[in-house]
Amino acid sequence: MTGTDAKPSDHSAMSRADDTSSGIRADSDAKPFRVLPRVTPENEHFWRGGREGRLTFLRCGDCGYWLHPPSPVCPKCWSRNVVPDAVSGRAVVHTFTVNYQPWIPTFDPPYVVAIVELPEQEGLRLTTNIVGCDPEEVVIGMPVRVRFEHYDDNGYEVWLPLFEPDRTTDSGATGHGSQLR
Amino acid sequence: MSEDRGGPFASMNPARGERKAIISGVGQSQTGRRLYREPLDLTVEAALAAIEDAGLTTAEIDGIATYPGNQDTPPGFSGVGVVEVQDALRLNLNWYAGGLESPGQLGSVITAIAAVATGLCNHVLCFRTVWEASAQGDKNRAAVTMGGGFGGTYRASGFMQWTLPFAAPSAAIWIAMMAARHFHEFGTTREQLAQIALNARRNAQRNPKAIYRDPMTLDDYLNVRMISTPLCLYDCDVPADGSTAVIVSRAEHAEAVDHPVAAVEAVGCAIHGRPSWDQWDDLTTMAMRDAAAMLWNRTDLRPSDVDVAELYDGFSFITLCWLEALGFCGHGEGGPFIEGGTRIALDGEIPLNTHGGQLSAGRLHGYGFLHEACEQLWGRAGERQVVRRGGDPEVAVVGAGGGPLAGALLLTRRR
Numbered sequence: 001m002t003g004t005d006a007k008p009s010d011h012s013a014m015s016r017a018d019d020t021s022s023g024i025r026a027d028s029d030a031k032p033f034r035v036l037p038r039v040t041p042e043n044e045h046f047w048r049g050g051r052e053g054r055l056t057f058l059r060c061g062d063c064g065y066w067l068h069p070p071s072p073v074c075p076k077c078w079s080r081n082v083v084p085d086a087v088s089g090r091a092v093v094h095t096f097t098v099n100y101q102p103w104i105p106t107f108d109p110p111y112v113v114a115i116v117e118l119p120e121q122e123g124l125r126l127t128t129n130i131v132g133c134d135p136e137e138v139v140i141g142m143p144v145r146v147r148f149e150h151y152d153d154n155g156y157e158v159w160l161p162l163f164e165p166d167r168t169t170d171s172g173a174t175g176h177g178s179q180l181r
Numbered sequence: 182m183s184e185d186r187g188g189p190f191a192s193m194n195p196a197r198g199e200r201k202a203i204i205s206g207v208g209q210s211q212t213g214r215r216l217y218r219e220p221l222d223l224t225v226e227a228a229l230a231a232i233e234d235a236g237l238t239t240a241e242i243d244g245i246a247t248y249p250g251n252q253d254t255p256p257g258f259s260g261v262g263v264v265e266v267q268d269a270l271r272l273n274l275n276w277y278a279g280g281l282e283s284p285g286q287l288g289s290v291i292t293a294i295a296a297v298a299t300g301l302c303n304h305v306l307c308f309r310t311v312w313e314a315s316a317q318g319d320k321n322r323a324a325v326t327m328g329g330g331f332g333g334t335y336r337a338s339g340f341m342q343w344t345l346p347f348a349a350p351s352a353a354i355w356i357a358m359m360a361a362r363h364f365h366e367f368g369t370t371r372e373q374l375a376q377i378a379l380n381a382r383r384n385a386q387r388n389p390k391a392i393y394r395d396p397m398t399l400d401d402y403l404n405v406r407m408i409s410t411p412l413c414l415y416d417c418d419v420p421a422d423g424s425t426a427v428i429v430s431r432a433e434h435a436e437a438v439d440h441p442v443a444a445v446e447a448v449g450c451a452i453h454g455r456p457s458w459d460q461w462d463d464l465t466t467m468a469m470r471d472a473a474a475m476l477w478n479r480t481d482l483r484p485s486d487v488d489v490a491e492l493y494d495g496f497s498f499i500t501l502c503w504l505e506a507l508g509f510c511g512h513g514e515g516g517p518f519i520e521g522g523t524r525i526a527l528d529g530e531i532p533l534n535t536h537g538g539q540l541s542a543g544r545l546h547g548y549g550f551l552h553e554a555c556e557q558l559w560g561r562a563g564e565r566q567v568v569r570r571g572g573d574p575e576v577a578v579v580g581a582g583g584g585p586l587a588g589a590l591l592l593t594r595r596r
Contacts, residue, residue: 035345038336068460069343095365095464097357099409104348113349113409115358115459127459129347140365153334160346 033106036151036158042070045084050148050159054086057124066121087124089146091116091163094125098135110135116144116163132164189453189471190478197447197479198298199291203595204443205304205430206235207555212390212423212543214314220260223424224310225269231426236438237304243275244305246293246429248286248547250279257316257420266308276301284450284472285493285582286547287590291448293429305429309548313420343459353417353496355458355584357409360498363465364411369501369516371411375402376522377497377533378415378540384527385537387565392419392543416497421543425552441559441596443577449476449589456585465513466502468587469580473506476578476589484508487591488574489557489567490531491550494538499583504533507578507589532567547581551590554579558594 039047046068049056058067060074061081073080096114112130117123130138131147144163151158208230210223232239251262263279266272276296283289286309293305337345344350363369379402385391397415405414435442449472454462461467477483484507492503501515509531510518519525525533536542536553543549554577556562567574573594580589 032348034348035335035337035350037342037346038338040338043342095358095362097354097361097409097411098407099348099354099357100407101351101353101409103350103354107348111348113347113354113358115464123460123462125459127344127347127349140362156334158346162347 031149031151032108033104034151034160035104036153036156039156039158042072046070047158047160049084049086050150050161051157053148055089055146055161056084056086058082059085066118066124068124068126087118087120090166091118091144091146093130093138093140093142093144095140096130096138098138112138114138114163126161129162130164131162137165188474188478190451190475193478199294199445199448199479201298201432202294202429202445203432203435204427204445204551204555204592205434205438206231206233206237206428207552208232208234208426209390209545209549209552210424212392212421212545214392214419214421214543215318216312216422217315218312218422220310220312220424221265221269223312223422224261224266224308224426227310227424227426228266228270228306228308231428232306234440235304235428235430235434237428237430239270239272242270242272242304242306242428244293244296244302244429245272245274245277245279246289246296246305246307247279248283248289248309249281252281255313257311257313257422259310260312261308261310261424266306272306274302276305284452284468284588285586287551287579287581287588288450290427290429290551290590291450291588294445294448297429297431303431304434306426307429307548308424308426309546310424311420311544311546312422313544314422317420340457351409352458352584353412354409356496356498357412358459359464359467359502359584360411360496363498363501363513363515366465367513367516371403371413372399373516373520374411374416374497374501375399376519376525377494377500377538378402380519380522380525381494381534381538381540381542384535384565385541387527387563388536388542389563391537391541392421393537393541412496412498415540418495418539418544419541421539421545423543423545425545425548427548427551427555435595440561441594443555443558443592444595445590446482446576446593447476447479447591449473449479449587449591451475452585452587454585458584461585466506467499467583468585469503469506469582469589472582472587472589473503473508473580476591477508480591482576482591482593487531487576487578488569489535489554489577490533491535491554491557491577491579492533493547493550493581493583494534494540495544495546495583497540500534500538502583503580507580527565527567535562535565535567550581551579554590554592558592
């Protein structure tokens with residue numbers, strides 16, 4: 001109905017990784033072309049925590065509740081003492097889709113978009129990509145773990161938290177604050 | 182859903198101000214693909230038709246409400262706001278509102294109802310104009326999603342920062358993930374979901390203004406290309422050009438109109454979950470869970486009283502969520518409920534999207550459903566007219582929006 005004659009629109013202004021030749025592929029380390037997030041003081045811990053290999057969220061320093069997206073107040077105890085803290089990096093696929101539509105120029109389908117849930121807290125979730133496996137292998141409930149993809153757009157650096165199958169361990173929580181891998 | 186009449190709404194103001202308002206007239210411009218007409222031109226055509234239908238003149242219109250207001254991006258999504266319409270029609274306004282942050286597209290109508298009920302104005306011109314088909318030209322919907330606003334070193338911010346870096350710029354993907362979770366938890370199938378699209382196409386064949394009127398079979402549906410699993414091309418609505426206008430009036434005006442009017446029995450605009458596409462608590466539901474619960478809390482009518490349902494189908498799965506939220510079936514039972522398509526057909530238990538919905542009639546973005554509900558209640562739906570108890574429908578429910586956006590209206594025929 002919308003036609004199959006997709007023509008890439010102008011993408012010259014979009015952020016470009018070192019290698020723009022392919023979409024996410026299980027068998028390739030090439031980084032596809034992505035729009036990067038606007039890093040602010042409020043979200044920097046999340047988008048640049050990958051520099052140290054840590055998947056980092058805000059957490060209430062008083063009651064321990066994890067916050068996502070970032071917010072200046074704990075929604076459980078209303079404490080303003082919210083500070084970045086790292087999670088284990090493990091997660092479970094809560095739901096996913098195999099996308100076949102070419103939405104983004106040079107980011108070639110098919111690729112998997114998923115919402116993963118972290119063992120640290122029920123409902124602590126984020127949208128991400130599942131990489132490192134064939135799209136057909138992804139199922140709801142699958143254990144995954146974070147794998148950061150580093151982007152450097154002329155010094156503007158971001159570490160995107162992607163997830164890959166966790167084939168090494170069970171999917172249980174390892175507690176908060178632990179360093180990745 | 183509605184057995185607990187108090188629930189989260191027990192402490193609400195018992196006033197039912199919406200009953201002081203009616204919908205007195207509707208109008209719609211030419212609609213179609215790539216009309217290449219100016220959005221204001223389309224809007225004026227719809228507005229003048231609606232004003233005449235309501236038995237009014239422009240001199241009597243003293244309010245305007247619109248969604249989403251004038252904005253340049255995404256291309257074709259708007260392009261006309263309160264300002265342009267007020268000036269073109271030289272209206273003297275006592276009240277107006279336009280904006281994106283409301284309970285879905287019909288949030289603008291609900292706000293107009295509230296304005297009339299509180300005496301801020303007498304007659305509100307409500308409109309929604311789209312020209313996405315022309316705006317995207319030959320570049321398909323990717324042009325609409327990615328074509329605008331990304332100049333310079335564009336960085337994603339707000340909610341889009343959580344999805345765009347992961348190549349998930351479209352509601353097609355976000356809704357697909359909700360559908361996948363529903364399929365996983367309840368065993369819903371593509372063959373079941375297909376009925377939303379097949380029903381829409383059957384009804385579109387009886388609607389001369391519908392964009393797609395060729396017959397569609399289950400095989401056609403199952404064999405068309407996938408967009409984002411489990412949603413295929415026919416689960417996605419078709420970008421269109423067109424403007425729809427409705428007039429919200431004081432209830433007293435009903436006597437002055439030469440056709441039946443739609444009395445506003447109840448509205449639903451609640452959202453109690455987190456306002457987010459991926460942080461929403463239960464991804465097998467959407468905001469219509471709360472909006473529908475609020476609506477039923479404000480009326481003695483029940484789902485079994487509804488004669489026709491016009492429920493948003495930006496993606497087919499959204500309609501299934503509306504059916505569940507409104508209590509036509511239980512949560513998770515939507516698949517079996519629509520299986521085979523007989524319950525939702527024109528002569529079924531609950532005739533659904535009788536004009537073909539956005540899937541086949543075109544993406545007029547929420548307002549098309551309200552327009553159709555009025556046409557059905559007023560006996561003006563021609564070949565697709567629903568007949569109940571030997572006459573025209575008496576009760577219609579309209580729901581628009583998906584994900585964290587939802588607004589609903591329960592309408593009854595007056596006279």
